[in-house]
Amino acid sequence: MEIKITHTTTPKAKPTDEDNLSFGKYYTDHMFLMNYDEGQGWHDPRIVPYGPIPLDPAAMCLHYGQEVFEGLKAYRRADGKIQLFRPDKNMARLNVSNDRLCIPKIDEAFAVEAVKKLVEVDKDWVPHKDGTSLYIRPFIFAVDAHVGVHPAHHLIFCIILSPVGAYYPEGLAPVKIYVEQNYVRAVRGGMGFTKTAGNYAASLKAQDEAEKQGYTQVLWLDGVERKYIEEVGTMNVFFAFENEIVTPALQGSILSGITRMSSIEMLRDMGYTVNERKLGIEEVFEAAAKGTLKEVFGTGTAAVISPVGQLKWGDKVIEINNGEIGEISQKLYDNLTGIQWGKIPDKFNWTVAID
Numbered sequence: 001m002e003i004k005i006t007h008t009t010t011p012k013a014k015p016t017d018e019d020n021l022s023f024g025k026y027y028t029d030h031m032f033l034m035n036y037d038e039g040q041g042w043h044d045p046r047i048v049p050y051g052p053i054p055l056d057p058a059a060m061c062l063h064y065g066q067e068v069f070e071g072l073k074a075y076r077r078a079d080g081k082i083q084l085f086r087p088d089k090n091m092a093r094l095n096v097s098n099d100r101l102c103i104p105k106i107d108e109a110f111a112v113e114a115v116k117k118l119v120e121v122d123k124d125w126v127p128h129k130d131g132t133s134l135y136i137r138p139f140i141f142a143v144d145a146h147v148g149v150h151p152a153h154h155l156i157f158c159i160i161l162s163p164v165g166a167y168y169p170e171g172l173a174p175v176k177i178y179v180e181q182n183y184v185r186a187v188r189g190g191m192g193f194t195k196t197a198g199n200y201a202a203s204l205k206a207q208d209e210a211e212k213q214g215y216t217q218v219l220w221l222d223g224v225e226r227k228y229i230e231e232v233g234t235m236n237v238f239f240a241f242e243n244e245i246v247t248p249a250l251q252g253s254i255l256s257g258i259t260r261m262s263s264i265e266m267l268r269d270m271g272y273t274v275n276e277r278k279l280g281i282e283e284v285f286e287a288a289a290k291g292t293l294k295e296v297f298g299t300g301t302a303a304v305i306s307p308v309g310q311l312k313w314g315d316k317v318i319e320i321n322n323g324e325i326g327e328i329s330q331k332l333y334d335n336l337t338g339i340q341w342g343k344i345p346d347k348f349n350w351t352v353a354i355d
Helices: 060-064 087-100 107-122 197-201 204-212 258-270 279-290 327-340
Strands: 030-037 041-049 066-070 072-076 082-085 133-142 154-164 177-178 216-223 229-232 236-243 245-248 274-277 293-302 304-313 317-321 351-352
Touching: 030 107, 041 066, 041 107, 060 133, 066 087, 082 107, 082 327, 087 107, 087 258, 133 304, 154 177, 204 216, 216 245, 229 236, 229 245, 236 258, 236 279, 245 258, 258 274, 258 293, 258 304, 258 327, 279 293, 279 304, 279 317, 293 327, 304 327
Parallel strands: 177 216, 177 304, 245 274
Antiparallel strands: 030 041, 030 154, 066 133, 072 082, 072 133, 082 351, 133 154, 216 229, 236 245, 236 293, 293 304, 304 317
């Protein structure tokens, strides 16, 4: 399909202070739209000026949450060229979410081309300062004007762009994490493995409680036994012990993170033993008591690597690596961001150039 482009006649003023780019505050001049109508399939791909999308008050996405989304970034290299990081994996994961929420699948290769074309149109919005990037948010939502619970017959696929700085104001400084014991985010058989709005709505109460206690994020335990570690609210999580690095296995309630996948592959390439398995919160605290817990860090598109300096589980609090970033976290961050920003060779062939 040909992507039609309509350029804005009223371009926005771009943020000039790249030292203070808040995450998700600014949006570029254009967005990508494509419609789905039953019997016609996905059609009318177009890039148009950024603006409101008309919705009927009875639109099904507003009432029944049939919506999925993704998150990836465009990076400006030192030579001025722009590149993406594993966009094919994001679009493959979007189709996993689509399947679970009864949304018609997209053509993954075409979706990557749509991202590339939109970034190319708004390439002047990709910030230049080291550590900044252009956040890319593809999402699909049901627009049928019908108050009734059934899969939608009409949907919109949209992509918007946002220049961003660091996700956490602390930067790469270790964050404090609160282990949630009262609320459940997801269970096997549910939608925990998808990127859908409901998963994040389910996390808000615990996140609010964590912030009240001075913690940056929530670490979720499994929804059945409440003892096995799953993920942090916006990240997958890794634990470095003396002889292995462990991240919880994907069993249907944890998001399959692109940065998680890349971290596992990169750490193994560096010679580390990385295991995906069940990991109890008690095991972590026992290891901390014995001195065999060396590092904890989160991985995600927004933050890349986020070292954890403190964990609070009930009335127990542990400091990790003296509240400092560890050698593994630093090495992983340097290598991942080095590839993403084109500072070191991409021997994994993960990056995709914007022509």
